[in-house]
Amino acid sequence: xxxxxxxxxxxxxxxxxxxxxxxxxxxxxxxxxxxxxxxxxxxxxxxxxxxxxxxxxxxxxxxxxxxxxxxxxxxxxxxxxxxxxxxxxxxxxxxxxxxxxxxxxxxxxxxxxxxxxxxxxxxxxx
Numbered sequence: 001x002x003x004x005x006x007x008x009x010x011x012x013x014x015x016x017x018x019x020x021x022x023x024x025x026x027x028x029x030x031x032x033x034x035x036x037x038x039x040x041x042x043x044x045x046x047x048x049x050x051x052x053x054x055x056x057x058x059x060x061x062x063x064x065x066x067x068x069x070x071x072x073x074x075x076x077x078x079x080x081x082x083x084x085x086x087x088x089x090x091x092x093x094x095x096x097x098x099x100x101x102x103x104x105x106x107x108x109x110x111x112x113x114x115x116x117x118x119x120x121x122x123x124x125x126x
Contacts, residue, residue, distance in 0.1 A: 001037060001040055001041055001071065001072045002037075002069060002070065002071045003033050003036040003037045003040065003069070003070050003071075004033070004067060004068065004069040004070075005029060005032055005033060005036075005067070005068050006065060006066070006067045006068075006089065007029065007065070007066055007068075008063070008064070008065050008066075008090075009021050009025070009060055009061065009062050009063065009064050009065075009066060010062060011062045013025050013062060014061070014062040018061070019061045019062040019063070020059055020060070020061060021059075021060040021061060021062065021064070023056045023060075023111065025060070026056070026060070026066070026068070026086045026110065026111040026113075027051070027054065027111075027113070029066065029068035029086060030068060030070060030084040030086070030111075030113055030115075031048055032068070033068050033069065033070035033084060034046075034048055034070055034082055034084075034115070034117050036070075037070055037071075037072050037080070037082060037117075038080060038117055038119055041072060041075070041080065041119075041126065042080075042119040042123070042124045042125060042126055043124070043125030043126050044119050044123040044124060044125060046080070046117050046118055046119035046120075046123070047117060047118050047119075048115065048116075048117050049079070049115070049116045049117060049118050050115055050116055051113055051114070051115040052114045052115055052116070053112075053113060053114050054111070054112075054113040055111065055112045055113070056110070056111050057109050057110055057111060057112065058088065058108050058109065058110040059110070060086075060088065060110050061091075061092075063091070063092035063094075063101075064088050064090065064091055064092070065088070065089050065090035065091075066086050066087065066088060066089070066110065067086070067087045067089045067107065068084065068085070068086045068087075069084065069085050069086075069087075070082050070083065070084045070085075071083055071084075077121065078118050078119055078120055078121055078124070079116050079117070079118050080116065080117045080118070080119065081114070081115075081116055082114065082115055082116070082117060083112075083113070083114045084111075084112065084113045084114070084115070085109060085111070085112050085113075086109070086110050086111040086112075087107035087108060087109050087110065088104065088107060088108040088110050089103065089104055089107045090102065090103050090104065091104060
């Protein structure tokens, strides 16, 4: 089971100099993907228990479009093991004009993570 969201990083997401977006924003996107996966699988939002690993691989800037994907890779009684990947798929081209942008032929992986979510037995509907 997989889920995906695509979002444009805005100036309100930029936390550091040079319009750099805080890496925690990728974890927020992964949390939203995890919630969708749990709803699809169990009919309940569940809870994110822990990340096993998080790797920040490339910078993200305001104006970038990020595609966050996730997949349930193991299902226990109440636990759901998931893997996530965030990719930069569109970048602004301020060197051309204020409104120019390019779709990347080869998306750039900006973050990878794995973690575990839990849906209590009494909340599972499927």
